[in-house]
Amino acid sequence: MNTRLVxxxxxxxxLALAAPPPSAVSAEEEKPYKVVDGKVDRETFNGYRRYGNxxxxxxxxxxxxxxxxxxxTESLKHMDYVAFSDVVINxxxxxxQSQQNVMPSFGHVEDVALYINDxxxxxxxxxxxxxxxxxxxxxxx
Ligand code: HEC
Numbered sequence: 001m002n003t004r005l006v007x008x009x010x011x012x013x014x015l016a017l018a019a020p021p022p023s024a025v026s027a028e029e030e031k032p033y034k035v036v037d038g039k040v041d042r043e044t045f046n047g048y049r050r051y052g053n054x055x056x057x058x059x060x061x062x063x064x065x066x067x068x069x070x071x072x073t074e075s076l077k078h079m080d081y082v083a084f085s086d087v088v089i090n091x092x093x094x095x096x097q098s099q100q101n102v103m104p105s106f107g108h109v110e111d112v113a114l115y116i117n118d119x120x121x122x123x124x125x126x127x128x129x130x131x132x133x134x135x136x137x138x139x140x141x
Contacts, residue, residue: 032081033121033130040125040136047122048136050115054106062133063126068101076120076127084123085116 034041040048051063058069065071076084091105106112112119125131 031124031128031130032117033125034139035125035130035136036139038132038137039139040122040131041139043118044121044125044131045136045138046115047118047120050111050119051122054109054112055119058103063123064133069103072123073127076124081120084120088116088119089113 033044033047035044051059055063055072058066059072060066060069063072065074079087087103089105089107091107092103094101094103106116122131126133
């Protein structure tokens with residue numbers, strides 16, 4: 001093979017590696033969590049922990065709901081990140097039921113407000129069926 005051809009081929013390969021098809025990239029990046037063989041990245045694990053500390057008491061283990069508060073793995077099938085964080089930051093009160101169920105506002109709770117992305121990621125992984133119930137294993141360590 002002549003040298004120029006080899007150089008051209010190598011150049012084309014570099015370009016191909018640097019710029020995969022846009023569709024492949026966005027499909028990967030849309031996921032707000034990372035789960036590989038049932039193990040989660042640091043952020044998703046953090047979300048699991050924060051959920052356990054601040055949300056589980058009402059929304060039940062694994063986001064799966066209780067008699068008091070809705071199943072968040074179902075909610076996230078139709079709620080996007082913006083709608084989710086709006087409810088979590090501002091809270092909400094169901095006034096249509098005879099019994100008043102209150103979703104507190106977490107805007108002033110640093111442990112939640114600072115890590116709302118991670119909590120969303122964890123719940124989204126549960127909602128997508130990418131992650132089972134219980135304490136997930138971590139990818140790193
Ligand atoms: C004191 C109990 C309580 C705690 C703690 C709590 N929630 Fe809620 N949450 C509720 C109730 C009750 C509702 C339903 C309110 C309504 O219907 O208006 C709700 C609603 C929601 C909704 C809307 C669901 C939907 O389908 O519309 C989201 C999202 C949510 N909570 C997320 C969270 C997250 C995340 C946490 C932890 C940071 C949390 N909640 C902590 C009681 C709670």
